Amino acid sequence: MRVVGIGGSTRPGSSSEAAMRAVLAAAARRGAEVAAFTPAELPQRPYDPADLSDPAAEPFVAALRRADAVVVASPGYHGQLSGLVKNALDYVEEMREDEPPYLDGRIGAPVAVAFGWQAAVNTLSSLRQVLHALRAWPTPLGLAINAAEPGVLRDGQLADPGVLARIEQMAEQLLTGPRLRGTPIEGHRTSMKRSEA
Numbered sequence: 058m059r060v061v062g063i064g065g066s067t068r069p070g071s072s073s074e075a076a077m078r079a080v081l082a083a084a085a086r087r088g089a090e091v092a093a094f095t096p097a098e099l100p101q102r103p104y105d106p107a108d109l110s111d112p113a114a115e116p117f118v119a120a121l122r123r124a125d126a127v128v129v130a131s132p133g134y135h136g137q138l139s140g141l142v143k144n145a146l147d148y149v150e151e152m153r154e155d156e157p158p159y160l161d162g163r164i165g166a167p168v169a170v171a172f173g174w175q176a177a178v179n180t181l182s183s184l185r186q187v188l189h190a191l192r193a194w195p196t197p198l199g200l201a202i203n204a205a206e207p208g209v210l211r212d213g214q215l216a217d218p219g220v221l222a223r224i225e226q227m228a229e230q231l232l233t234g235p236r237l238r239g240t241p242i243e244g245h246r247t248s249m250k251r252s253e254a
């Protein structure tokens with residue numbers, strides 16, 4: 058299982074980067090091979106299919122092609138995911154003619170960090186919609202983290218036991234999801250039997 062983390066902000070001590078890295082670490086403890094793409098490794102130039110000269114574009118898209126699952130973490134900027142994270146996700150357009158295309162067949166875990174619940178939840182919802190549009194399978198559990206809540210962060214790291222428990226759950230869903238591919242759904246088989254009877 059290869060898991061690619063995307064996100065964070067350019068702010069030193071970025072909390073969304075810390076959240077993304079925490080999910081990757083939980084996935085690595087379960088045996089996944091992980092790679093993080095923070096703003097330093099993400100394409101900075103606005104996505105332009107006619108100009109892929111950003112030096113980060115090729116390694117970023119190559120890593121996504123090899124990935125089984127992705128973690129996308131964004132700060133809430135004016136109630137939405139940041140332009141930097143959205144621009145990086147726009148580079149997935151380079152995978153439109155892949156087989157399978159875009160992020161098809163991969164699990165996508167959305168993580169949003171903001172300084173209030175409204176932006177955190179809105180941003181989580183937007184991330185889920187973008188993952189869905191890119192044909193990823195969003196994890197049932199998304200993370201909306203309110204960095205303004207006391208005790209959520211300590212020394213730049215996530216410290217709230219509830220948030221840490223959800224990170225473990227998210228890693229579990231990231232890694233078990235792909236294993237379900239091709240597995241018949243129990244309820245579906247039951248209803249087939251019923252209709253055949």
Ligand SMILES: Cc1cc2nc3c(=O)[nH]c(=O)nc-3n(C[C@H](O)[C@H](O)[C@H](O)COP(=O)(O)O)c2cc1C
Pocket residue numbers: 065066067068070071072073074131132133134135136137170171172173174176177204
């Ligand atoms: C440009 C900008 C816009 C922001 N807009 C919001 C907002 O609308 N609502 C909110 O709760 N926090 C907002 N914030 C605060 C960030 O979401 C919050 O500080 C977050 O933890 C930053 O993530 P980071 O630590 O990864 O940089 C904004 C911050 C910046 C820099």
